[in-house]
Amino acid sequence: MKLGNLIIAGLTTGSIYAVFAVCVSVWYRVSNILNLAVGDFAMAGALGVDNLYRVKSWPLPAAIAATLAVVIVFAYLYDLVVLRLAQDGPRRQEGIVITFFFTFALSFFIDGVAKILFGTDVHAAPALWNGGSLTVASSLHIERAGVLVLACALIIGSAFWLYIRYTLGGKAMEACGENPLGARIAGIDTRRYRRHIFVGTAVIAAVFGIVESPITGFTYLSGATISLTGFIAAAYGGFRKPGRALLAGLAIGILEALLGGYVSAEYGDTVLYAILAALVLGWPRAMGFESAVSG
Amino acid sequence: MKALRSTGLVVVAGVVVVLVFGQQYAGSVFVLAVCYAIVTAGMAVQLGFSQQIVFSQCVFMGAGAYGVALLNTHFSMPSLLATPVVMVGCGVAALLLGSVVTRASGLALAVATLMLPLIATGYVSSAGYLGGSVGAPLTGNLWNGSSTESVAIGNGLITVAFLAVAVFVAVRILSSDIGLELYALGADERTAAAMGIRTPRRKLELFVLGSVFAAVGGAAYAGTQLFVPATLVDPTAELALLIMLFVGGRRSVLGAVVGAVVIQYLYGASSWVSVNILIIEGILLTVVLLVDPEGLAGILASLLRRLGASTHATPATGVPATTPVVVATPRAIPSAPFDPPAPSAPADPDHTLLTCAGLGKEYGGLTVLDDVTLALPARGLFGLCGPNGAGKSTLLNIIGGSVAPSRGRVLLDGADVTRLPPQLRFGLGVSRTFQTVHLIRDRSVLDNVAVACLTSHRSSIVSRIARSALAQARASAADTLDRLGMAAMSGRDVSSLTLESQRMVELARAIAARPRLLLLDEPASGLSEQQRHRLGELLREFGDMTCVLLVEHDLDLVAQVSQRIFVLAGGRLVFDAGPAEFRVSPLVNSLLIGEFAPRRPLGG
Numbered sequence: 012m013k014l015g016n017l018i019i020a021g022l023t024t025g026s027i028y029a030v031f032a033v034c035v036s037v038w039y040r041v042s043n044i045l046n047l048a049v050g051d052f053a054m055a056g057a058l059g060v061d062n063l064y065r066v067k068s069w070p071l072p073a074a075i076a077a078t079l080a081v082v083i084v085f086a087y088l089y090d091l092v093v094l095r096l097a098q099d100g101p102r103r104q105e106g107i108v109i110t111f112f113f114t115f116a117l118s119f120f121i122d123g124v125a126k127i128l129f130g131t132d133v134h135a136a137p138a139l140w141n142g143g144s145l146t147v148a149s150s151l152h153i154e155r156a157g158v159l160v161l162a163c164a165l166i167i168g169s170a171f172w173l174y175i176r177y178t179l180g181g182k183a184m185e186a187c188g189e190n191p192l193g194a195r196i197a198g199i200d201t202r203r204y205r206r207h208i209f210v211g212t213a214v215i216a217a218v219f220g221i222v223e224s225p226i227t228g229f230t231y232l233s234g235a236t237i238s239l240t241g242f243i244a245a246a247y248g249g250f251r252k253p254g255r256a257l258l259a260g261l262a263i264g265i266l267e268a269l270l271g272g273y274v275s276a277e278y279g280d281t282v283l284y285a286i287l288a289a290l291v292l293g294w295p296r297a298m299g300f301e302s303a304v305s306g
Numbered sequence: 307m308k309a310l311r312s313t314g315l316v317v318v319a320g321v322v323v324v325l326v327f328g329q330q331y332a333g334s335v336f337v338l339a340v341c342y343a344i345v346t347a348g349m350a351v352q353l354g355f356s357q358q359i360v361f362s363q364c365v366f367m368g369a370g371a372y373g374v375a376l377l378n379t380h381f382s383m384p385s386l387l388a389t390p391v392v393m394v395g396c397g398v399a400a401l402l403l404g405s406v407v408t409r410a411s412g413l414a415l416a417v418a419t420l421m422l423p424l425i426a427t428g429y430v431s432s433a434g435y436l437g438g439s440v441g442a443p444l445t446g447n448l449w450n451g452s453s454t455e456s457v458a459i460g461n462g463l464i465t466v467a468f469l470a471v472a473v474f475v476a477v478r479i480l481s482s483d484i485g486l487e488l489y490a491l492g493a494d495e496r497t498a499a500a501m502g503i504r505t506p507r508r509k510l511e512l513f514v515l516g517s518v519f520a521a522v523g524g525a526a527y528a529g530t531q532l533f534v535p536a537t538l539v540d541p542t543a544e545l546a547l548l549i550m551l552f553v554g555g556r557r558s559v560l561g562a563v564v565g566a567v568v569i570q571y572l573y574g575a576s577s578w579v580s581v582n583i584l585i586i587e588g589i590l591l592t593v594v595l596l597v598d599p600e601g602l603a604g605i606l607a608s609l610l611r612r613l614g615a616s617t618h619a620t621p622a623t624g625v626p627a628t629t630p631v632v633v634a635t636p637r638a639i640p641s642a643p644f645d646p647p648a649p650s651a652p653a654d655p656d657h658t659l660l661t662c663a664g665l666g667k668e669y670g671g672l673t674v675l676d677d678v679t680l681a682l683p684a685r686g687l688f689g690l691c692g693p694n695g696a697g698k699s700t701l702l703n704i705i706g707g708s709v710a711p712s713r714g715r716v717l718l719d720g721a722d723v724t725r726l727p728p729q730l731r732f733g734l735g736v737s738r739t740f741q742t743v744h745l746i747r748d749r750s751v752l753d754n755v756a757v758a759c760l761t762s763h764r765s766s767i768v769s770r771i772a773r774s775a776l777a778q779a780r781a782s783a784a785d786t787l788d789r790l791g792m793a794a795m796s797g798r799d800v801s802s803l804t805l806e807s808q809r810m811v812e813l814a815r816a817i818a819a820r821p822r823l824l825l826l827d828e829p830a831s832g833l834s835e836q837q838r839h840r841l842g843e844l845l846r847e848f849g850d851m852t853c854v855l856l857v858e859h860d861l862d863l864v865a866q867v868s869q870r871i872f873v874l875a876g877g878r879l880v881f882d883a884g885p886a887e888f889r890v891s892p893l894v895n896s897l898l899i900g901e902f903a904p905r906r907p908l909g910g
Contacts, residue, residue: 096596107359108599113592115545118586201661239420239541244419281428288421292406295414303505 012150017272018265023226030240032256033168034212040175040188040251042098042205047114050209051121051126051238052082056130058215059225059233060136071137089117094286099202118235123233133239135224141273155160156225162217168257174257174284175253184208188251243287247298265289288299312560313692316473320466328459331574339570340465341527346551346562348471348519352512354556356479357492359412359835360419361544362403365426366517368539369396370524372430375442375534385446385529386464392525393518400511400517408509411495426539430650440839441535448529461530468526469563472519475771476559479515482774484764488512490757496708500782501757502732502819504764511767541889547588561603563581568602647714659684659719659853660705660823667700667877675711676701678878684822687849689888690857693897696874698857702825705855706738707731718823729763735822737899739815743808745800751811752796755783758818786818791842807838814868817848824854842867860900865889873897 034049059078059119063069069077097104097113140155147153175181186194192200220229227233244263248256265285271279290298320340327333345367347883352358373392377383383391403422410418429437449460479485490498491508499505528534544828546569554565562716572579572586579586598604604905660682667675682688703709705716707728715724718734726734737758745754759782761775787796792814795803800811809829816824830838836861845867848854858864864871865885873881873888875897881888888894 021318093592093596104595104599106599107353107357108552108556112548112595115548116588116591116595117548118588119584119591123584123586123588125580128585201667235542235545243417243420245414250413276430278428281425284421284424285427288407288425291414291418291421292410295410298414 013272015151017268019153021153021158021265021268022161022261023154024062024267025261026048026157026160027219027227027237027260028194028244028264029221029260030160030167030223031169031216031237032244032260033164033253034216034254035112035241035245036240036248036250036253037175038110038208038212039245040253041184041208042094043112043191044094044114045242045245045250046209046212047111047238047242048118048234049212049241051118051125051234052086052213052216053220053223053237054229054231054234055121055125056220057136057229058084058125058134060221061224062129064137065134073279075221079214082213082217083210084115089204090209093117094205094209095202096204098205101201103221108235113293118238122231124236126230127231129231131228131230133228135228136221139222140268154223154226159214159222160219160226163222164257164260167215169251172257173258199251247287247290249298280282308481309474312477313470313474315560317470320462320469324459324462324466328462329455333458333462333572334866335570336567336573337462337465338527339528339567339804340462341523341530342470342547342550342570343563343566344465344469344472344523344526345520345547346554346566347469347476348516348523349547350556350559350562351476351480352433353551354558354562355485355492356409356508356512358509358512359416359547360407360513360516361416361421361541362407362419363516363520363547364541364543365539366396366400366420366520367524367527367547368426368534368545369399370431370521370525371528371534371538371847372442372445372526373521374525375445376435378528379443384450384487385448385525389448389525389529391521393521393630396521397514397518399846400514404510404513404517408506408513412508420541423539423541423544427478427536427541430536437534437536437849439536439539441533444530444532445528445534447532448526450808459811465526465530467608468522471616472522475564476519477507478774479767480559481776482770483760483776484508484765484767484770484774486749486753487762488761488777489630489749489753493746494744496728497536497740499728500706500708500732500738500740501815502763503730503757504729508569508767535627536600541733549591553591555603557600558603559605561601561606561638564602567889586901639811652829656683657684660855661699661717661720662705662714663717664714665711665716666702667697667702667704667709668712673875675704678714678879679875680872680882682853682855683821684853685850685853686869687845687856687867689856689864689871689875689885691859691861691871691894691898692871692874693863697825697877698874701874702738702827702855702857703894705823706736706825732819733763735820736825737816737819737821739809739812739827740824741831743805744810745808745815747801748799750796751792751798751800751803752780752783754800754811755786755796755815756780758815759783759786783814783818787815790868791815805832805850809833809841813844817852820852823853825851826856826858828858829856830858830860838863 014224031049031053035046038044038046050147056078060074063074064071093113097109116238136240138156140159144154145153145155145158175185183194184204186197186199191201244260245256247259247263267279267283270282274282323336324333327336345363349363351491352360372390373395374385374388377388377391378385394523407418408415430436436442445462447457447904448464449457451457451460480488481701487498487503487508490501490503491505495505502892524704525539550565550569551562552565553568554563555561571585573583574580594601598608607845610653658681662678662680665675665678666673678701690698690701700709704711707726715722717723718736723731723734746757756779759779760781784793790810794812795807800808801812813829830841842863849867849869856864865888868885870882870884870886873878874895880897881891881893
């Protein structure tokens with residue numbers, strides 16, 4: 012039953028990667044910007060709820076509502092001030108500066124604020140579904156939070172996939188990233204889509220951080236690591252495809268658990284990253300990277 | 307000399323700071339900053355100018371530092387002596403690793419190299435002989451002086467000397483002809499390859515260069531800080547390096563140095579700043595990039611330009627001007643637009659230059675080209691038409707070498723070039739333009755044309771520390787511009803030009819290499835009727851000199867200038883005859899006119 016339990020553990024961590032990968036890829040599709048601060052919104056959500064509930068003794072629903080409200084307002088203001096100046100100004104920024112570095116600076120900023128507000132210790136939001144781990148088929152153990160996490164991943168991933176594939180709004184969203192100027196000429200408000208998806212994915216990340224934190228625990232620096240894993244999983248989903256990002260996240264999680272269980276607990280991650288690097292180098296097209304040398 | 311000026315500035319500033327503050331806390335902060343500056347100077351060349359986004363500098367910085375620490379503690383080798391050993395070792399390692407990693411481009415390269423710090427972190431924290439998750443043990447000083455003062459000053463001066471060499475090498479390379487190659491690589495890899503630049507080689511050289519710079523920075527770090535923390539190789543260290551580079555200015559070597567000093571100064575400045583360093587870095591990076599994507603160096607440059615503009619009435623060249631530049635009409639060309647191709651071309655104009663034999667191409671299950679066979683002589687202008695999706699661009703890409711055919715062969719002068727990459731076909735006389743304009747922004751018209759005249763393709767990047775043949779390439783580009791009547795615009799920045807002028811610059815670049823085969827992909831798109839007329843005149847002259855294959859949607863233009871026209875439909879060659887038949891052919895009419903533009907009869 013070792014294999015079964017490893018797969019369950021892998022699915023749990025894989026779901027965490029998957030959700031952040033979906034958030035990164037959906038917003039990249041709209042804005043051509045990689046949100047490297049997505050993990051920091053998750054950290055802010057979890058630590059914010061923990062702080063209000065445990066330290067300030069607020070009731071849990073109020074703590075969650077207040078934290079999410081702060082995330083929404085902050086994300087909205089960030090788009091309104093920084094992204095508008097960077098992307099909608101007279102000098103529209105292009106290339107790696109806008110793709111990586113604004114959200115990267117945002118990640119630093121959020122971490123620094125979190126350090127002041129929440130301190131440097133490991134904390135987590137209270138578990139939303141209390142009780143011991145569930146046991147299936149007598150020897151498979153599933154954490155309750157793990158079930159919630161997997162459910163969240165599947166719901167969020169498939170919802171975005173369906174939205175893009177079957178709704179007019181989803182198509183319009185796609186157009187924003189493919190050709191921003193063309194989309195605007197066709198009457199699509201690209202700025203509004205960029206803002207809505209940015210705020211939306213920030214909220215999803217924060218909610219997911221609250222759900223997920225009982226499993227991993229967060230410090231003010233956890234956000235960067237989460238963003239990194241989300242970015243990597245999004246990369247293997249081709250950056251623009253939330254459905255594939257979901258699958259890539261789950262696959263990486265399972266692979267990580269299996270390598271840790273069967274190859275080496277110490278060097279499992281090292282082997283995992285080596286495999287991931289080999290995949291990019293060997294089959295860039297299959298992994299969804301646009302090859303620079305193409306017709 | 308630009309390189310000597312920059313280096314002199316670094317030496318003077320560095321020596322003054324070390325001598326004045328050397329024994330104080332500020333001095334030690336400065337020396338640490340200089341160690342990082344050596345790394346960021348290499349990053350400016352690799353990431354900034356050449357746009358090769360790699361996240362592996364911290365790994366090589368760590369390798370340099372750990373290498374010095376190991377040689378020092380286990381073999382009692384002095385740190386200063388260990389530095390060149392480590393440099394060579396890291397260079398060899400970078401060569402091996404780079405020959406695998408740099409096969410990727412763009413985001414794939416970024417993701418592949420991102421794995422390196424992750425792998426290194428896992429390895430270092432588990433490897434006992436490296437000190438595990440704490441770090442490597444004490445190392446010896448770079449300079450073993452008799453007193454603490456002389457050690458501090460000696461360490462500082464040696465580190466500044468390392469930085470001076472790094473800056474000199476970086477600026478020398480960037481201002482050479484290979485520097486222009488790197489600009490072209492940074493602008494667009496595919497265009498660079500089509501201009502003869504051996505992009506795989508340059509990317510590998512850049513990877514080695516960036517890694518060696520990082521290793522030297524790491525060695526200096528070990529020799530001055532006397533301890534190598536394991537955090538030196540983890541991804542957050544890479545992020546810190548990137549912040550330094552982007553705050554300072556990614557496309558300025560001195561900017562990258564200044565960025566390292568500014569950020570390290572913030573780390574060490576005061577306890578309040580270092581407690582809130584994350585917030586300050588976040589805000590600083592955002593504000594700097596919003597003001598100027600080129601960082602502090604860009605801000606400073608535009609301030610200087612503004613100062614210069616207010617003292618001198620005439621704007622400097624390269625500043626976007628509002629007055630349009632009129633391209634001289636081809637009639638004004640005093641002599642032939644370019645010299646006939648290189649002497650290797652046979653004199654007989656009916657000799658077959660290009661042969662495409664049974665070319666086929668499939669993408670997945672989709673057949674884009676099916677059994678296309680054609681032969682072109684050494685002189686003349688040949689049109690290639692077809693509805694959208696007929697396979698015209700694919701055929702052009704296969705002839706140019708950027709796409710490999712699924713079946714069939716491409717022969718140039720009877721020699722099989724099917725497997726030859728575009729940069730080598732350029733050397734055989736194949737030159738091309740792309741559907742959309744691909745020029746190097748922020749460089750002058752002259753330099754953009756000079757890209758096609760470079761003779762540095764076979765040289766190594768290191769040889770450019772000593773000499774550069776950029777002046778010859780510019781002279782030959784100026785010659786071409788002169789013949790085309792475009793000499794007046796040669797100093798202009800290409801981003802300030804109209805679309806017509808940009809297309810003219812692309813044409814000038816394509817013929818500047820005196821090609822035997824010129825591939826033009828829709829040169830008339832986006833041009834007005836009058837501009838098309840001027841273009842047509844020019845194309846006809848090109849056809850008298852060399853072999854031109856013209857892909858174009860403007861059927862009037864094609865019929866006017868071509869001596870033979872090919873029509874592709876559904877990946878098959880369906881028509882091959884002269885312009886007279888082209889005008890009256892019912893097949894051409896139904897394929898290209900009837901359905902698509904019923905109200906526009908084919909003129910002429």
